[in-house]
Amino acid sequence: MTSENLPARRGVVIGAGPAGLMAAEMMAAAGLAVTVCDHKPSVGRKLLMAGKSGLNITKAEEHAKFLNAFSTAKEPLEPILNSFDATAVQEWAKGLGQTLFTGSTGRVFPTVMKASPLLRAWLARLADAGVVVNTRWRWTGWEDGAPVFDTPEGMKGLPADVTVLAMGGASWSRLGSTGAWALPLRDAGVDIAPFASANAGIAMNWSAHMEAHFGAALKGIGLKSGTYRSRGEAVISARGLEGGGVYTVSRGLRERHPLMLDLLPDQSREALVEKLAKPRGKMSVANYLRKTLKLDVAKIALLQEMARPLPANATDLARLLKALPVKHAGLRPLDEAISTAGGVKLDALDDGLMLHARPGVFVAGEMLDWEAPTGGYLISACLATGRWAGQHAAAWAQRD
Template identity: 50%
Template sequence: MTQSAKKQVHVIGAGPAGLMAAERLAQSGLSVVVHERMPSVGRKFLMAGRGGLNLTHSEPLAPFLDRYGAAASRVAGWLEAFSPSDLAAWAAGLGQPTFVGSSGRVFPRAMKASPLLRAWLARLNALDVEVRLRSRWTGWEDEALRFETPDGERLETPGGVVLALGGASWPRLGSDAEWTQWLDAPVRPFRPANAGFDVAWSDVLREGFAGRPLKGIALTHQDRTARGEAMIAAYGIEGGAIYALSAGLRDAVERDGQATLVIDLKPDLAADDVAARLARPRGKASLSNHLRKTVGLDAVGAALLREAGPLPTAPDELAARIKATTVTLSGVQGLERAISAAGGVRFDALDKHLMLTARPGVFVAGEMLDWEAPTGGYLLQASFASGVVAAQGVKAWLDRSG
């Protein structure tokens, strides 16, 4: 290998983790080539920004890390290398200052991914990062990387490698997990994360309310509660508050064939207060109008109450249902519809710098790794941060190996 090849790093995958690794490596003086199998970069990143790009979250570190479950101790090291405040400063440096929303989530002021991605690619171009589109990694040829390109097969033998090929969710955007066939590491099977769940709705609810939101609710599964919004879907239920509980709900469905979700339609009111309001004279108003006028329950909320059977007339019994409507989840939507995936390269196959122990000089970042998190900025934060850690590991590896 020539001296120039030793100082060249190939990053495979042009999502948030891969591009962040490429930026850090180029800033450290290395020659960087990025490979992307799709015709353009950052497709999943752009999709994530369609409803407002939630980059990270402003909550304190302890609850922030709790969102990563079993991987929290690993992610803690990533956040030491690239914290939420570092991410906000990085975005501002690209001309995309951020703000903290009422929920604590952090967004760029433009509320879009495309301006940030354009500025980022301009920075990478100024750093002489080479981006090769339609360049698909297909495994190893001895020590060389093998790629399928529009000009035929190509072999590359760089000094360091960062694999950032994504997980298995949204495969149409490029993350098809085919890399599991030739990676020299144990991979935990991918499962959907941040996905919707199947519910056997009545025809009335499915046909009349699919696509309608349940706003300002609290959802509980076992000992975990999430507040926010959910959406009635023809197949069941989805949305941010659901995703916050999705790991436990998914595990329960896989283990038991179903999961019980408890919905508090009025979490800001105590049950006694709800009952007192419902006890007010109804006059000639329909029960639906009475629910709307006394406790602010809209039509979709009232329809959800009726899914459990005829509405009780006693105020305390009706209040109890409003505060704890149960919904049985019978299945989880697949990876093709999931926002992200659980599973991936196991941490026991990596050192603390995210280098594969079976392939020295090859590092792994992003959703390829075995971690999951709910939406709310936690997915992007960890992806960016893992790219920084992998880049630091590559630089240290090259420095040690001469």
């Protein structure tokens, strides 16, 4: 029998998020017969949730800066992100019929903002390529070398020449990322870093004084925790502090560094001292700060919550405004985090993202032990690692 007449090699992808669907696309393009399995009733649930506030697919910025966002995982991920960079992500989305725009901070979105049109077009393209999608198929491990699933029809094995695991991290379990895959992988001898919250809100034990400010935004602030810094905004909620500026520095809190806020990052401490030297007269402290510094009500409330009674000395008060220590109760629980730190350690994989402990099994997306801030980096890296794992999985399956 000639190679042209041989049956197609079979590839199984477990997990139907961005990484898994991208792996399936690469494997099908290489000629494999591909089946995607997901334990939820529908696919791409976390992608659709991300699109509710605008699907930020990547970040248009200088590539070296883009790579630096991946911190300690930058070096092992660099060839993968080089092969499918921010420009390539945009071209891929355009190929699915999406028109894009770039915001003032470099974040790239579909013009329609939602994820559903992109996902529909992507699934149609995968169907045209022969990719089969099984939903409500929950992976439980291996039996006789084949992945095994708990399905509506009972336990089923799905023999495959190659498998890609792309089941997400351990946050937002209701959308499918439960982290339950860690147990069968540990049993298979795979080294896994403990899960932890990444891009998470900060828990606060507010006094009753703050209730009137729930939902208010702290705009244009600076945040710092350890080596992590951001400029942006935070939202005061009943549970704590949320928002992009907070998520960027959440890793510093996880590493047990203090959180400091600069409430007026565009003004120097010296300029604030000069303004605060003006007599207060009979004005309350809140009115004095509002009129003298144009400080809004939410920032004044937070300042008083963290540092009441405020110092009368202009120099000490300016120092507080530029570096306000935030007393907090740690990060919000793992299941509420946008993404997950921890997962399959990168040194448990070869350069193609194949497990040393399970030849023929590749890993992609948030299952891997890397993290990055929000702003397009997360989806970009999921797509890039899925593409890389899918290409190498196809090559491995067809190595004969």
